[in-house]
Amino acid sequence: MNELLVGDIGGTNARFALWRDNQLHAVRVLPTADYTSLEQAIQAYLHEQGIARGELAAICLAVAGPVDGDEFQFTNNHWRLSRRAFCDMLQVKQLLLLNDFSAMALGMTRLLPGExxxxxxxxxxxxxxxxxxxxxxxxxxxxxxxxxxxxxxxxxxxxxxxxxxxxxxxxxxxxxxxxxxxxxxxxxxxxxxxxxxxxxxxxxxxxxxxxxxxxxxxxxxxxxxxxxxxxxxxxxxxxxxxxxxxxxxxxxxxxxxxxxxxxxxxxxxxxxxxxxxxxxxxxxxxxxxxxxxxxxxxxxAEFSGLLGAGVALQQTMSLPRN
The missing domain is CATH 3.40.367.20 (Hexokinase; domain 1)
Structure with a gap:
């Protein structure tokens, strides 16, 4: 499988979805307090969806704070993230971290009538x-x-x-x-x-x-x-x-x-x-x-940050490779 996962990580809740056909699928909201780490929360989501580690082609996460370097400390919850360790644990080759408000802005390109x-x-x-x-x-x-x-x-x-x-x-x-x-x-x-x-x-x-x-x-x-x-x-x-x-x-x-x-x-x-x-x-x-x-x-719209993460991931995946 070559599933694409998107997430929007807040202080209270982490929102996850699969990105298929330029749309969100299987949106779930998980309380951050219920999980000791981001990896644990994602594994719970993947288990619910019947997706094993190694079946994700790429992940894009919208996060609050600067996204440079290997280590990332979430500013609004207790989680920490090492890009290298994260990718090794989930057996994913591509991780894209995106500023949460950049994701929100990109989400505006996918608004539907009524939103x-x-x-x-x-x-x-x-x-x-x-x-x-x-x-x-x-x-x-x-x-x-x-x-x-x-x-x-x-x-x-x-x-x-x-x-x-x-x-x-x-x-x-x-x-x-x-x-x-x-x-x-x-x-x-x-x-x-x-x-x-x-x-x-x-x-x-x-x-x-x-x-x-x-x-x-x-x-x-x-x-x-x-x-x-x-x-x-x-x-x-x-x-x-x-x-x-x-x-x-x-x-x-x-x-x-x-x-x-x-x-x-x-x-x-x-x-x-x-x-x-x-x-x-x-x-x-x-x-x-x-x-x-x-x-x-x-x-x-309820999930603009998730939508924006999907747009960012899709744009990245579609770029020509050298």
Whole structure:
């Protein structure tokens, strides 16, 4: 057999699938806490699929962190990986490690109807970069380039760590409140799961309101239930995301469109779609007209990282060999 295995390794769960006919098959989600090593988790998956060691042609894993060198320490769980030992144990000749947000970006090339919805209407220019940005545990930012009919390139970056942009007096007050507490305020300081709570606490302090919510889920649930303070926090979160996304579009020339990904926004998708995101996105003074016609999509696909790992593996396998 010449099976291809793809994986998307997170802090809590590891997702695995077989890549056949340019599609995912037999997707499984395994808790990382249940396995002492990545190899053990993969062996459990292969056993479930009736695949023996030595029957895999190649593996591609999307992982959080830099992917150079033989040794890899997962930044969000207890696993470690030696490329050489890994390949020897599983009897696989080719292992491709891919930055998790690069995989997420490549996954945008395989979205199906129903897995995304329009936030801002427009026509993407395929000759220009697309921006992929996603609030989750942190704030991921990357770009996607269409090289030719069959090839895409994901370019990772650290755009989540740019300074948090300020567009009005209220945002300046929020920034000052947060800076007095933590020092430097990056975009990720606010635009992440933990950042949502940090924003809630800052806005409560400014408004003289006693904070009662301790987690992102609590803030989100309160907003969905109509609580005014939580609603104001979600609105401000969306506006900050618009400003950061707009800044990245100008920097990249990203007229190929913008994909909003990650686990945070889909939890309050309807509030996001009604928010001030679009206005803040294009609020760039003399350059505001630049944003006319740039499409923005909210992505709700469940396994974009796995899809991207499959795309990366397929592109690698199809390259000519010297």
């Amino acid at each position: 995304f919805q329009a936030v801002c209407a427009g026509d993407a220019d395929p000759a220009r970069p697309a921006l992929v940005i996603g609030p989750g545990t942190g704030l991921g930012v990357g770009s996607l380039l269409h090289l030719n009919q069959q090839q895409w390139m994901a370019v990772p970056g650290e755009g989540g760590h740019v300074d948090l942009p300020v567009g009005n007096a209220r945002e300046a007050a929020i920034h000052q409140q947060m800076q007095s507490q933590i020092g430097h305020v990056s975009a990720e300081t606010v635009l992440s799961g933990g950042g949502l709570v940090r924003l809630y606490q800052a806005m409560c302090a400014l408004d003289g309101v006693q904070p009662v919510h301790l987690s992102p889920a609590e803030v989100t649930e309160a907003a969905l239930a109509g609580e005014p303070q939580a609603l104001a926090v979600i609105e401000q979160f969306c506006c900050f995301l618009g400003r950061v996304a707009g800044n990245n579009v100008l920097t990249l020339g990203a007229r190929g469109g913008v994909y909003i990904v990650g686990g945070v926004i889909p939890r309050f998708a309807e509030l996001f779609l009604r928010s001030g995101f679009a206005a803040s996105f294009a609020d760039k003074g003399c350059m505001s007209g630049y944003f006319a016609g740039i499409p923005v999509w909210l992505v709700t």
